[in-house]
Amino acid sequence: MSRFLDARYASLEAYVPGEQPQGRRYIKLNTNESPFAPAPGAAACLCEEAAGAQRLYPDPQGMGLRKKLAEAFRLKPENILLGNGSDDILHFAFMAYGGAGVAFADISYGFYKVFAALRGIEPLLLPLCEDLRMDAAAYHGLHKTICIANPNAPTGEALSLTQIEGILATNPDNVVLLDEAYVDFGAQSALPLLSRYENLLIVRTFSKSRSLAGARLGFAMAHPAVIEDLEKMRCSTNPYNVSRLSLAMGEASIEDMAYFEACRKKIMETRAYTAQRLKEMGFGMTNSLANFLFIRHPDMGGREIYEGLREKGVLVRHFDTPRLRDYNRVSVGAREEMEVFLSRLEEIIAERTGKGNA
Numbered sequence: 001m002s003r004f005l006d007a008r009y010a011s012l013e014a015y016v017p018g019e020q021p022q023g024r025r026y027i028k029l030n031t032n033e034s035p036f037a038p039a040p041g042a043a044a045c046l047c048e049e050a051a052g053a054q055r056l057y058p059d060p061q062g063m064g065l066r067k068k069l070a071e072a073f074r075l076k077p078e079n080i081l082l083g084n085g086s087d088d089i090l091h092f093a094f095m096a097y098g099g100a101g102v103a104f105a106d107i108s109y110g111f112y113k114v115f116a117a118l119r120g121i122e123p124l125l126l127p128l129c130e131d132l133r134m135d136a137a138a139y140h141g142l143h144k145t146i147c148i149a150n151p152n153a154p155t156g157e158a159l160s161l162t163q164i165e166g167i168l169a170t171n172p173d174n175v176v177l178l179d180e181a182y183v184d185f186g187a188q189s190a191l192p193l194l195s196r197y198e199n200l201l202i203v204r205t206f207s208k209s210r211s212l213a214g215a216r217l218g219f220a221m222a223h224p225a226v227i228e229d230l231e232k233m234r235c236s237t238n239p240y241n242v243s244r245l246s247l248a249m250g251e252a253s254i255e256d257m258a259y260f261e262a263c264r265k266k267i268m269e270t271r272a273y274t275a276q277r278l279k280e281m282g283f284g285m286t287n288s289l290a291n292f293l294f295i296r297h298p299d300m301g302g303r304e305i306y307e308g309l310r311e312k313g314v315l316v317r318h319f320d321t322p323r324l325r326d327y328n329r330v331s332v333g334a335r336e337e338m339e340v341f342l343s344r345l346e347e348i349i350a351e352r353t354g355k356g357n358a
């Protein structure tokens with residue numbers, strides 16, 4: 001830290017992303033990326049857009065992509081905002097609506113705490129239940145801005161549409177942000193409620209279900225007045241926040257519904273298969289509707305499993321906090337990757353049992 005940094009940021013703890021290893025090749029199941037390539041049309045943009053067009057700034061309104069998204073979700077472009085990843089949009093929301101105070105689950109996406117700290121907000125943390133599910137009733141009538149990852153991270157547990165509506169209806173004077181980063185893998189989206197609740201802000205990303213984590217592309221869907229607020233934040237910080245290349249890849253991705261459907265179906269099938277195999281091996285897990293599983297073994301610590309896997313070339317995510325340290329979060333990769341993961345895990349358990357008997 002230099003002596004020039006604003007004193008209010010001295011104790012700010014920045015977000016720590018999952019490891020992106022540069023040396024050894026791992027089977028990478030630690031940051032919930034897609035194992036599949038982006039839609040073929042999106043990949044083709046790399047050749048077309050990488051050339052001359054990069055000379056020019058992108059459309060600061062991103063109108064081409066907003067129109068495509070509006071069409072796909074039966075909305076208007078005025079209902080859509082684009083971000084440099086959905087993290088960008090979360091930041092705009094904390095800027096725009098943080099003044100009312102912010103409430104979110106004590107265990108959720110780690111960035112919420114960082115954005116709150118960055119904006120100088122002391123968040124109201126609502127504890128998850130003993131079984132790591134969200135207690136929807138605890139969010140009723142809070143008089144604060146509410147931020148919910150649905151499905152939640154790192155548990156994958158989701159609220160139902162009825163539970164979400166209860167939260168929207170009892171907080172009519174506050175924005176309820178639903179971070180639907182993982183909603184394409186089987187949970188219910190709040191989208192059908194958008195026409196009836198002007199306090200609903202849905203945030204989505206191309207990073208998980210659309211295989212474009214590297215392109216940094218996210219979007220929000222909300223009432224036009226809410227979008228206008230967020231646009232004000234966006235244009236006051238970085239009006240060219242989405243690159244020309246990412247806009248083009250986003251459009252191509254939205255156009256190819258068949259590819260999107262095939263990829264998410266494969267992830268859901270592989271999730272069910274992997275969960276079944278893990279249960280046979282004695283693992284317990286949350287009821288994840290995301291592209292990851294959150295698993296624990298009755299006889300082995302989470303750290304021990306994480307390190308064992310890492311030595312064998314498989315990266316998963318371990319969170320060293322009191323309620324999470326027995327668990328590991330494992331992204332659902334391609335079927336072949338999961339087979340390698342499962343056999344390494346079997347080896348680790350066998351080695352451990354061997355040691356126990358010796």
Ligand SMILES: *Cc1c(COP(=O)(O)O)cnc(C)c1O
Nearest residue numbers: 085086087109149181205207218
């Ligand atoms: C991955 C993730 C994000 C961030 O996505 P980007 O669009 O890549 O910034 C936001 N929220 C949750 C819950 C996530 O898991």
